[in-house]
Amino acid sequence: GAGVAAGDINNDGLTDLYFTSSQKANKLYINKGNLRFEDITDGAGVAGKGDWTTGVTMADVNGDGFLDIYVCQVGNYKGLQGRNQLFINQGDLTFKEEAHDYGLDFQGFSTQAAFFDYDMDGDLDMYLLNHSVHTFRSYGGAALRFGHDARAGDRLYRNDEVEGRRIFRDMTRRAGIYSSQIGYGLGVNICDINNDGFPDIYISNDFHENDYLYINNGNGAFSERLTEMIAHTSRSS
Template identity: 50%
Template sequence: MADPGTIIIQEFFPVGSDPIRDAKNTVKNKFKDITEEAGLVTKDWCTGVSIVDVNQDGFDDIYVCVFGKDLKQRSKNLLYINNKNLGFRESASEYGLADTGYSTQAAFFDYDKDGDLDMYLTNYLLSPNNANVVAPRDRSGYSPANDRLYRNDGDSTGRG
């Protein structure tokens, strides 16, 4: 469960600005920016944030969907694992969740009812600037624009 005195702020600003910020409630209604000291710094263009205890250790982790700065650049999604001390460690590759599609949001739930969290990832259109072009049907599941379902078959750490 998240510390009720900590909030995550996602900003939608132009490319190159800090897309996420973390603030700690230091005294009643006074917040201090702790983004850098918490290890949440990225220059990527972020589109969706999920607060979820991915590794089921009792501390909320942060999954951040990343959209490349343009359609030619594909950035990896980020998973910040809670270090239990107001700090986080980026671990998306380690957990198999560093998706490079054009992600917009992730939802975590126990899809296969095995006791650990799986993830459904929604991705944006491949060509959002050319809406009049009919894209061929892709049933392979490998297009960067396809939504994805990640099944967690990991051990107690939550690693898939």
């Protein structure tokens, strides 16, 4: 499925809209006020590439005061070759696609991205929610969740400054985040569940895996503690 992001891309106090389409062109609409919107997709340079787009997120990725746009896609699967795209706001209603430069051009089964400061260093890090290939066959034992899949399985990226530029580094394994093929993420929520001042992560999984509840340990790592805090989940989240 596709998605929508709402945010004020030109800082005029009005909420603008970016729509993704699974099989057609994405669209960016600037809010002109009084419920009037103008399609500025082509002029803004945010139509994007690829042929199966899923979720979209607006966030000030580089901390310059303007909202950027991160678009998720499906790629490297059955002829689909899309990569996730990051449109950096130039402050003049135009954008530049710079996902590769930031280390965020993931190619696989992406669903949605959540930007948040998990290490509390003042910049936005990113949790990338991915889905997988649904099968009616068994994936095997539960220990498979500790494996790693190149296209499926979630990712956690830390935002670092290197020689004056921003780069997102994959901290998934070091941070204790599951990234196997049995994860089928359809929803992600960031909040401080245990009120300790650090943001935690709740992941809704579909089909063949439990949800994940990652409690932030405050040291750059998380502990998955779903069964300690929730007695039952549906596996159809």
